[in-house]
Amino acid sequence: MKAKSNYALKANVNGPVLKMIRNYGLGADCVSGNEIREAIANGFPADDIVFAGVGKTDDEIRYALKQNINCINVESLHELKVIDVLARGLGIRAQVAFRINPHVDGQTKPEITTGIKINKFGINMDEIPLVTGLLSRLSNITFKGLHFHIGSQITDLEVFVELAQKVNHIQQIFVEAGFTPSLLNLGGGLGIDYLNPVGNPVPDYKNYFRAFLDNLNRLPGQDLYFEPGRAVVGQCGSLISSVLFLKNSGSVKYAILDAGMNNFIRPALYNAHHKIQNLTGIGKMHKYHIAGPVCESSDIFSKNVLLPEIKRGDLIVIRSAGAYGEVMASGYNLREPAHSVYSHDFAREIPKKVML
Numbered sequence: 110m111k112a113k114s115n116y117a118l119k120a121n122v123n124g125p126v127l128k129m130i131r132n133y134g135l136g137a138d139c140v141s142g143n144e145i146r147e148a149i150a151n152g153f154p155a156d157d158i159v160f161a162g163v164g165k166t167d168d169e170i171r172y173a174l175k176q177n178i179n180c181i182n183v184e185s186l187h188e189l190k191v192i193d194v195l196a197r198g199l200g201i202r203a204q205v206a207f208r209i210n211p212h213v214d215g216q217t218k219p220e221i222t223t224g225i226k227i228n229k230f231g232i233n234m235d236e237i238p239l240v241t242g243l244l245s246r247l248s249n250i251t252f253k254g255l256h257f258h259i260g261s262q263i264t265d266l267e268v269f270v271e272l273a274q275k276v277n278h279i280q281q282i283f284v285e286a287g288f289t290p291s292l293l294n295l296g297g298g299l300g301i302d303y304l305n306p307v308g309n310p311v312p313d314y315k316n317y318f319r320a321f322l323d324n325l326n327r328l329p330g331q332d333l334y335f336e337p338g339r340a341v342v343g344q345c346g347s348l349i350s351s352v353l354f355l356k357n358s359g360s361v362k363y364a365i366l367d368a369g370m371n372n373f374i375r376p377a378l379y380n381a382h383h384k385i386q387n388l389t390g391i392g393k394m395h396k397y398h399i400a401g402p403v404c405e406s407s408d409i410f411s412k413n414v415l416l417p418e419i420k421r422g423d424l425i426v427i428r429s430a431g432a433y434g435e436v437m438a439s440g441y442n443l444r445e446p447a448h449s450v451y452s453h454d455f456a457r458e459i460p461k462k463v464m465l
């Protein structure tokens with residue numbers, strides 16, 4: 110019986126970050142075959158890796174099975190049948206958990222909620238009888254447990270209490286059908302404080318875990334897994350960019366940066382708020398629209414930000430960019446990627462590229 114956190118690699122896959130997280134003893138939650146490869150390359154043992162995702166390719170499933178990872182989280186009945194066939198082809202049994210959609214609204218942005226009924230993620234609760242029926246027939250499947258992940262950037266901990274209660278109910282349905290889960294995987298989703306990254310850098314893990322420990326009907330010997338991504342790395346990274354130009358459009362003052370939505374898409378994609386600071390400005394305060402150079406009107410990091418007077422060449426920092434930042438970068442407009450540097454590197458040599 111253990112409780113364990115598996116870091117969701119998709120938030121940030123930089124090698125030094127993964128190695129550090131592994132050194133703290135976390136496992137890995139992967140959503141592609143290449144994430145599994147990256148986890149293994151950075152020291153995560155196969156038995157500490159779980160694999161989720163609504164669209165796994167045959168090659169990815171075979172690779173995961175051959176590596177003998179801890180568990181595959183199955184997101185549909187169709188996927189379950191395919192895994193059974195692929196496992197038979199390899200002459201092994203697949204260890205699986207079922208990702209059940211518990212119909213809990215994460216009270217977060219619609220773009221990042223995953224637990225409501227019409228979502229593409231997970232198996233719907235009304236299909237559970239079909240799952241247990243299939244389980245009795247498929248000979249290359251070993252049932253491990255249940256998986257849930259209801260969305261991201263959840264800051265209202267009552268949502269996790271509600272999830273725990275739903276999990277109890279769903280677990281009971283499986284137990285009554287003769288399938289006792291030895292594993293409950295509660296997913297990720299714990300939010301961070303984007304408004305105040307300096308004053309509040311570490312999320313409320315204590316009450317987050319309490320919400321589950323106090324409310325789950327944990328069966329004897331049952332393992333609990335959690336899958337934090339954003340909570341672990343979000344506050345640990347910043348995007349630093351320099352100002353190319355200043356311009357006025359009507360009454361609006363724009364500061365145009367050399368970083369754009371190609372480097373960091375969260376503001377354009379989710380209308381996400383990130384704290385922005387002028388690292389090199391000390392003058393009078395003005396309001397600015399902070400924009401990137403990309404040929405899209407949505408390439409704006411934030412509007413009406415009150416900052417010390419911005420000059421060409423000033424360094425602008427976009428905070429809380431450690432999660433879902435660099436991993437979502439694109440090559441749009443054939444722009445250069447941002448270069449990663451790590452705080453422990455500053456003691457040694459700063460690469461020329463970031464001397465700006």
Ligand SMILES: *Cc1c(COP(=O)(O)O)cnc(C)c1O
Binds near residue numbers: 119262298
């Ligand atoms: C994205 C994801 C996570 C991590 O979510 P965070 O909100 O970053 O904690 C965990 N589990 C699964 C299955 C995911 O898809």
